[in-house]
Amino acid sequence: MNTLVAVAIAPFGVGDELSEHVAKAVRIIRESGLRNETHSMFTEIEGEWDEVMDVVKRATFALAEAGIRTEVVMKADIRPGFENMMERKVKVVDELLAER
Amino acid sequence: MNTLVAVAIAPFGVGDELSEHVAKAVRIIRESGLRNETHSMFTEIEGEWDEVMDVVKRATFALAEAGIRTEVVMKADIRPGFENMMERKVKVVDELLAER
Amino acid sequence: MNTLVAVAIAPFGVGDELSEHVAKAVRIIRESGLRNETHSMFTEIEGEWDEVMDVVKRATFALAEAGIRTEVVMKADIRPGFENMMERKVKVVDELLAER
Amino acid sequence: MNTLVAVAIAPFGVGDELSEHVAKAVRIIRESGLRNETHSMFTEIEGEWDEVMDVVKRATFALAEAGIRTEVVMKADIRPGFENMMERKVKVVDELLAER
Numbered sequence: 295m296n297t298l299v300a301v302a303i304a305p306f307g308v309g310d311e312l313s314e315h316v317a318k319a320v321r322i323i324r325e326s327g328l329r330n331e332t333h334s335m336f337t338e339i340e341g342e343w344d345e346v347m348d349v350v351k352r353a354t355f356a357l358a359e360a361g362i363r364t365e366v367v368m369k370a371d372i373r374p375g376f377e378n379m380m381e382r383k384v385k386v387v388d389e390l391l392a393e394r
Numbered sequence: 395m396n397t398l399v400a401v402a403i404a405p406f407g408v409g410d411e412l413s414e415h416v417a418k419a420v421r422i423i424r425e426s427g428l429r430n431e432t433h434s435m436f437t438e439i440e441g442e443w444d445e446v447m448d449v450v451k452r453a454t455f456a457l458a459e460a461g462i463r464t465e466v467v468m469k470a471d472i473r474p475g476f477e478n479m480m481e482r483k484v485k486v487v488d489e490l491l492a493e494r
Numbered sequence: 495m496n497t498l499v500a501v502a503i504a505p506f507g508v509g510d511e512l513s514e515h516v517a518k519a520v521r522i523i524r525e526s527g528l529r530n531e532t533h534s535m536f537t538e539i540e541g542e543w544d545e546v547m548d549v550v551k552r553a554t555f556a557l558a559e560a561g562i563r564t565e566v567v568m569k570a571d572i573r574p575g576f577e578n579m580m581e582r583k584v585k586v587v588d589e590l591l592a593e594r
Numbered sequence: 595m596n597t598l599v600a601v602a603i604a605p606f607g608v609g610d611e612l613s614e615h616v617a618k619a620v621r622i623i624r625e626s627g628l629r630n631e632t633h634s635m636f637t638e639i640e641g642e643w644d645e646v647m648d649v650v651k652r653a654t655f656a657l658a659e660a661g662i663r664t665e666v667v668m669k670a671d672i673r674p675g676f677e678n679m680m681e682r683k684v685k686v687v688d689e690l691l692a693e694r
Contacts, residue, residue, distance in 0.1 A: 295458055300600075300635035302669065304692055307510025310673065312564040313683070317690040318637040324691070333633050341482040343454075347447055354443075355689035358395055358472045363510040366470040367567055367669055369602065369635055372454065373610065383613070383634040390617040391624070400500075400535035402569065410539055410607025410663040412575065413583070417590040424591070433533050434583040435500035450566070463610040467569055467667055469502065469535055473510070483534040490517035491524070495658055516685065543654075547647055554643075558595055558672045566670040574662040 297343045298379040299370040300336035303353050306363040315362065319353035329380060336367075340380045343372070397443045398479040399470040400436035405451050406463040415462065419453035429480060436469075440480045443472070497543045498579040499570040500536035503553050506563040510529070515562065519553035529580055536567075539582045597643045598679040599670040600636035603653050606663040617661065619653035629680060636667075641678045643672070 305315040320337055323330050326349040328341040339346050350368065357364040371379060405415040420437055423430050426449040428441040439446050457464040471479060474480065505515040520537055523530050526549040528541040539546050550568065557564040572578060605615040620637055624628050626649040626690040639646050650668065657664040671679060 295455065298634060300633075304506075304565075306504075306506065306512065310507025312506065313690060319632055319689045331633065331689060332684060333600075333636075334598060334638055334680045335671065336633075336636060337628065338634055343451060347451070351443060351447070354397065354470075354472065355682040358474055363471070363473040365504075365649055366468070366472070368466070368468045369465040369472075369667055370454075370468075371416050371463070371635065372458045372466070374458055374461050380634045384632060386613045387617045387620055387632060390613060391621055398534060400533075404606075404665075406604075406606065406612065407610025411516055412584040417587045420587055431533065432584060432587060433531065433536075434498060434580045435502075435531075435571065436536060438534055445676065465604075468556060469567060471535065476545060480534045484532060486513040487517045487520055488543055490513060491521055495655065502660065543651060547651070551643060554670075554672065558674055561674050563671070563673040566668070566672070568668045568670075569665070570618070570654075570666040570668075571663070572658045572666070574658055574661050 295343050295372055296377045296379070297370055297372050298338065298340045298341070299346055299368055300338050300352070301309045301350055301366065301368045302336045303357065305357050306365065308362060315357055316357050322353040323349055324328050331380065337356065338380055340378075385388055395444050395472055395474065396440070396477045396479070397446050397470055397472050398438065398440045399446055399450070399468055400438050401450055401459065401466065401468040402436045404465045406459050406465065408462060417455055418456050422453040422456055423449055431480065436479055495543050495574065496537065496540070496577045496579070497546050497570055497572050498540045499546055499550070500538050501550055501566065502536045503557065503570040504565045505526055505557050506565065508562060515557055517575050522553040522556055523549055531580065534590055538580055595643050595672055595674065596640070596647050596677045596679070597670055597672050598640045599646055599650070599668055599694055600638050601650055601666065601668045602636045603657065604665045605657050606665065608662060615657055618656050622653040622656055631680065638680055640678075666694065
């Protein structure tokens, strides 16, 4: 089942500059082979549910298994029969707004 | 790794009364044997990561495999070395507020 | 417009025991006079949009104005024509599951 | 207080093709004058808390005041003393990953 997620993985207890730990998680996502994009609040990943959730787990555990309290915030959109949603959803909204 | 999540699973395209479909997802969570509580915006589940994510998948797929566009919003808290967080977190805050 | 929210307000950079700061935010919510419930991952608040958002702002700023990096995760449900959603939504799901 | 948010505003009860209604919300955000970016799962907005929340309210009410059940999912990052976080956060992570 094709699954588009936006996920944010963050550490508590390492100070308020989170980027080093966020980068560890993002690196695992980028090396997954799944389509992904990192923005300022979430990283988007698209693929089959099991593939996506395996990457989310490995990225989360890269922090948690180092003993860090780790927060995961995730929003997923599963629309049966649709693929390439990461690209399509933005394109459709942009086209609707260009028409006006 | 003990994992506490709050998850909301919602259908699009079935009208704006979502309760029938939400109940299908909640039933799967309740029958999982994992500790859980349903509130008005999220259902909380606590257990090992793999156990929790298996339940989230089955609850999501109960809708998605019926052809329904399904949204999952999830927030997880993984704190190494801590368990029974669903109960403990509320208790600690209540105790702090009772002291004042 | 009646608005039901679940909100989680969390500090970064104060260690990984967050309860003291979470309690500050929860206290402001409890003193607001709006209906609210605190669970392990979110606090629910129900009221008019402006009332609810004023409380969310004051609870957030209690941390941020102390110089703390503050995260707010919020999910809102606005259903025109419905009130008492914090109670009603859980009741409807429970009734559906009791019928089975 | 500079505030970076990612927000998703979605309608229930209008079928499972949401783009027309999402576009109405995105148009209000784009016309706000605040820095913003729309991705497939969230639209990011950065500005002062009151400015950002005013735009989120107007975008939400564009749907809710038309009688539509409306969901708002939002994650905010308030880091005192920092600005231009929408750009900075991605840049810092990209630089850390380029070093490896």
